[in-house]
Amino acid sequence: MTSPTPRRRRPATELVHGGTLRSQFNETSEALFLTQGFVYGSAEEAEARFLNLSPGYQYSRFSNPTVTMFEERMAILEGSEVARATATGMAAVTAALLSQLSAGDHVVAAKALFGSCRYIVEDLAPRFGIAATLVDGADLDQWRDAVRPNTRAFFLESPTNPTLEVYDIAAIADIAHEVGARLVVDNVFATPIFQSPLELGADVVVYSATKHIDGQGRCLGGVVCCSKAFLDKHLQVFIRQTGPSISPFNAWVLLKGLETLPVRVERQSATAARLADVLAAHPAVTRVIYPGRADHPQAATVARQMKGGSSLICFEVAGGKAGAFAVENGLEIIRISNNLGDAKSLVTHPATTTHQRLTPEARAELGISDGMIRLSVGLEDPDDLVEDLAAALDRVRPAAAAAE
Numbered sequence: 001m002t003s004p005t006p007r008r009r010r011p012a013t014e015l016v017h018g019g020t021l022r023s024q025f026n027e028t029s030e031a032l033f034l035t036q037g038f039v040y041g042s043a044e045e046a047e048a049r050f051l052n053l054s055p056g057y058q059y060s061r062f063s064n065p066t067v068t069m070f071e072e073r074m075a076i077l078e079g080s081e082v083a084r085a086t087a088t089g090m091a092a093v094t095a096a097l098l099s100q101l102s103a104g105d106h107v108v109a110a111k112a113l114f115g116s117c118r119y120i121v122e123d124l125a126p127r128f129g130i131a132a133t134l135v136d137g138a139d140l141d142q143w144r145d146a147v148r149p150n151t152r153a154f155f156l157e158s159p160t161n162p163t164l165e166v167y168d169i170a171a172i173a174d175i176a177h178e179v180g181a182r183l184v185v186d187n188v189f190a191t192p193i194f195q196s197p198l199e200l201g202a203d204v205v206v207y208s209a210t211k212h213i214d215g216q217g218r219c220l221g222g223v224v225c226c227s228k229a230f231l232d233k234h235l236q237v238f239i240r241q242t243g244p245s246i247s248p249f250n251a252w253v254l255l256k257g258l259e260t261l262p263v264r265v266e267r268q269s270a271t272a273a274r275l276a277d278v279l280a281a282h283p284a285v286t287r288v289i290y291p292g293r294a295d296h297p298q299a300a301t302v303a304r305q306m307k308g309g310s311s312l313i314c315f316e317v318a319g320g321k322a323g324a325f326a327v328e329n330g331l332e333i334i335r336i337s338n339n340l341g342d343a344k345s346l347v348t349h350p351a352t353t354t355h356q357r358l359t360p361e362a363r364a365e366l367g368i369s370d371g372m373i374r375l376s377v378g379l380e381d382p383d384d385l386v387e388d389l390a391a392a393l394d395r396v397r398p399a400a401a402a403a404e
């Protein structure tokens with residue numbers, strides 16, 4: 001008799017058990033291998049390990065058992081053949097792009113990128129002979145028109161930071177594949193719980209694990225999810241030789257973070273949906289952008305490609321910068337920070353912080369106004385968050401009215 005095919009386990013189960021490597025002590029919780037290196041039983045074994053003839057670990061810049069557990073669990077969650085962890089989200093983006101590109105290549109990227117991602121394509125890559133064209137990600141014709149014979153990669157994030165625009169990943173993947181380019185998606189804002197870019201046709205998915213995957217604001221980390229062929233041809237050697245490797249300690253924190261990821265993200269998004277409605281109804285708020293609302297500019301795409309609305313809300317208050325600052329300063333529970341995906345609810349004023357580097361024209365082009373605030377919804381009691389926001393907005397209303 002043949003043994004029964006193992007039942008496919010659902011994501012929440014995999015996030016608790018997937019990828020676990022138990023040591024000889026059979027610990028319940030995943031072990032933290034806080035070691036730089038590994039000893040060999042003999043000179044012959046060391047030789048074989050370096051020739052890749054014997055399995056096992058060599059040095060934690062290349063791989064480490066705790067890091068492997070985190071990578072395996074991420075690959076299972078994302079549905080990718082493999083995953084590789086990095087020290088930060090930016091290290092993951094840099095490795096995913098630069099490992100596959102060379103001088104003479106061309107990249108097409110959506111303009112609405114996380115600030116540092118924009119630096120990689122707009123400033124860094126061109127210094128090494130990799131040209132880049134930035135497009136409005138929502139306009140498929142712009143992606144098509146930007147293609148050149150040497151286009152090798154498309155790059156986007158969706159929903160975008162901070163205006164939560166949502167791009168049609170399947171359609172953009174088709175345009176990329178017609179010309180033999182790969183689509184790289186930064187999936188931080190959607191989280192792996194609400195969006196699976198690989199199923200939509202993307203080739204590589206990158207995360208800042210610093211955000212929802214940690215989820216408690218403790219450590220930095222990144223992940224690249226891709227095919228075994230991409231790993232073997234491009235990524236593995238790049239990470240091994242340039243060294244953006246993650247600390248085993250941080251990988252362990254992130255591995256444990258994955259166990260509670262669906263519970264946290266679902267709760268945060270449910271609260272965000274409620275807060276978005278509260279904001280939309282408040283007279284001091286002139287605009288609310290939330291992917292879960294029917295009035296989102298790309299609501300049809302959201303419905304097609306996302307399983308949830310996200311834990312982030314973007315809103316605009318009357319009175320420009322003064323109005324936005326008054327709201328931020330009037331909050332008591334929600335704190336001012338540029339981080340997101342944390343258990344703590346956080347607000348940021350993109351125009352003066354994360355997007356300060358851009359010219360006023362570039363900000364206007366991205367729809368980032370002076371009255372705009374990004375809210376990352378945490379795990380506090382939703383009633384307390386509603387009260388905190390309402391109190392801060394109420395205090396602003398007279399000031400905003402005076403400023404108009």
Ligand SMILES: *Cc1c(COP(=O)(O)O)cnc(C)c1O
Nearest residue numbers: 088089090114186188208210221
């Ligand atoms: C935070 C973030 C990054 C960078 O991640 P780090 O871990 O801070 O290096 C990249 N992309 C997006 C969308 C992010 O939110």
